[in-house]
Amino acid sequence: MATHHDVDLDIESLEETLGADEPSGLHPGWIVAILAMACFIAFMLLDAFESETYFYEADVAVAQGPDLIGQTVRVKGIVEPGSVVGEDGKLGRSFRIAEKGKSIKVHYGKALPDTFEEGIEIVAQGEVDDDYVLQADEVVVKCPSRYEGDAPTGAPKKQGKEGAPVVR
């Protein structure tokens, strides 16, 4: 007992022996993981910047002028009354969308959403061709709002259909 030199029962040297196995500083595995994460984030960000589609209101889009040709953009505007061209029962519609007096022509070959009609705000995404027509692959109409603030009043009805959002 006291005569045995039980070094391994000595608490301090015991801890030293155990502690000696742990590397000081960061385990290489952690460094690899952090680098991997950093690479991932870098690629993701670069890809995001490349995938950005510029978003313009119709007047700003028109103001871009020749720069707009060949670009893939998203344009928001209100469908000009009287500008919708197309045949019933057939796909493919052309129309103009306008914001603050300036308008741009949009052509969409697929099925327009149910809620599409004149006077409503839409967002169209696609490439602008040489004739300044936006060849849209996507047309989105604002979802009729549940939380619309407009409450009915007893005042005489303005020009517009009942239940329709009052649009400028």
Place this chain on the structure above:
Amino acid sequence: MIDNQDLGTFALYYALVVCLIGTAISVVAGKTGSQRFVHASRFASYTGAGAIFVAGAVLMHAILTHDFSIQYVASFSDHTMPLFYLIGSFWGGQAGSLLFWTSVVAASMVSCVYIYRRSYQDFMPWVSAVCMAVLSGLLLILVFGSNPFEGFSIINDPTTGKGLNPLLQTPKMVMHPPSLLAGLATMTIPYAFAMAALITGNMSNAWVKAARKWILIPWLFLSIGNMLGGMWAYEELGWGGYWAWDPVENAAFFPWLMTSALIHSIMIQERRGMLKRWNIGLMIASFVLTIFGTYITRSGLIESVHTFAQSEIGDYFLALLLTVLAVSVSLFLWRWRDLKSDQRLDSPASRESAFIFNNWLLVVMTLVVLFGTMWPKIKEGLFGQEVAIGPPWFNRWMVPLGILLLLLMGIGTIIPWRRTTMAAFKRQFVIPILATAAISPVLLGAYWYGRGAALGVTPTPLESAYAIITVVCCIFAITTMIADVWRAMSARMRKHGEGAFESLSRLFIKQRRRYGGYVVHLGIVCSFIAFAGNALKIEQDISLDPGESYQIGDYTITYEGLTLENEADKDIIIGKMTAMRNGEHVYDLRPGKAVFHSSPNMPTSEIDIKTTPLEDLYVALVNHDPRTQAAAFKIFVAPFTWWFWLGGTILLLGTLICMWPTRYGIEALKPTPGVFVRATAFGALAVLCVTPLAVLTYESNSEWGSAKRFERLIGDGDGDENKNKLEQTPRDKVRTDQNREASGAAEAS
């Protein structure tokens, strides 16, 4: 005479005052431990909740009795709505949904205070304080920003209501908001426990033990809410998908991801006292993201198809968000040092390590979605240029991360605790890997040669690779689960001499969380199979004359004609089509549309979807020419979509198993009228879990699922009040979207 308006508004003000005072009382109770203040704090929480319930009852009463002197009631309901939708209009608008949220927080707070009235004595005052502080914040917004009880002045009193948008009048859409709102609201309780732990400095597993019982509740509601939203988008909107990475969808997704991470991470703290900082961090993140999500949804900050409310309320939510964030983060940093782990990580190849990786993966996924959602706004703020980031980017990054998650699910099930020795690896992993390697080619080949090739799809190499890897990982996840269950079963069978079925049942009874969790994982695997099927989707927009056919996949769709019905209040158009495959008649298709004269800009579609486990055939009528009967259609063939709904249902059943109360849990509810209360509680839970599937089944097999439901929406003979307001539409001028030029400019618009 007290009317609804006054009573309701008073109730809200009263609740606000009580909650503010109650917060103060609870803080004193927490600091001093005085029993008088503890009692007072409990009393305050019951009273505050009571006042909120009164306000809710008043609003519901006002809606059901058509009290149109209240602006909210007039905006979102009308005389003709059936009872079900009347109830649903409670949360149909901004103010009502906020009141609903507040009511659920109040209800959870009351349950919590009651259940723990004899335990967690050091935490409970602080839990009450946090809950009442959150309630005060919500009530402030209600009272000053968005009061559901605002009335009209006498001159403006309308005679009838505006009603609910027809697009939203389906059972799914009635249940989607309360489900999500309940998910956001119930997140408050586990968050309160985390805050209580930080405040009291009790860094043991106590808060985790309390929170783990509650954390499944918000997760369950968020899962149901997201599923119902996806189902609605798929069946009603006509673009053929169920998730579009829209900012509002993402807002409901962030808390779900973080809560999923938390549910797993808590297990590690319970077992080994590790990941304490992670757990507090994940809990704070989950709660903050619920408020953040609400903020971006309601402020109109971000362009979204779901544009909702106006900007005034956005500022209130921003204030709430910043307050919660500031308080939580400061408390977290204050206690950072005390949150050291009890144990060290032994090896990177261990279950603890897998769970840590899981946490990181889910955090990265949340950050990816958060970045994609917020970057457009940040860029606009920094550079003044508006941009949009669309689904292709989201899918490009989320798909590989999702596959990693799936793989981790398989690995995490069988990887040993602490460290994996070579022998353990052989014992655990070899059979599942071999089984996966054997089964995958068989299943993939069987599908491809049995069905896929016949469809004539040509996915890109990358899409194919992702789809195949997904299926392989799904099979791996299932084999690991079966291996683990089998091991446990055979151990029981040997030790207790039980039969196979009995040992399996006993496993489920004795370790509900673990085996319920496996069922939930099974649900996730099914959902991933649906995602893999998206790689093979075929989509076509076509226009056909009567008698013409079109080939999509290996279906030949023949369009026969239309039936048109012009009624006083609406026009119903139904297309008649047949689908043939290999010369055999497979389906009759009846896609339809109803155009209401009262709101012709919001036609409702009845999309015909023929669902089999292998694929969905999906046809929507887009527009038509009433003279030639030519019509345009949107057609999809979407393989394996059904598996998403199956996966969701299995997920909910698994959660039901996890949440099934233990005997101890039942004891905590005493003294109560015993059986009745217990039965009600369990029954409610079970009903909740089967709700989405029940809704889907009911809708598919009843009037709700066909064009006939259009009859119900306007109501019979009750349209007299509406007739005065309707512009009389001559019968021959059928309104359709694209008929504008023909009708001439004489129309009002």
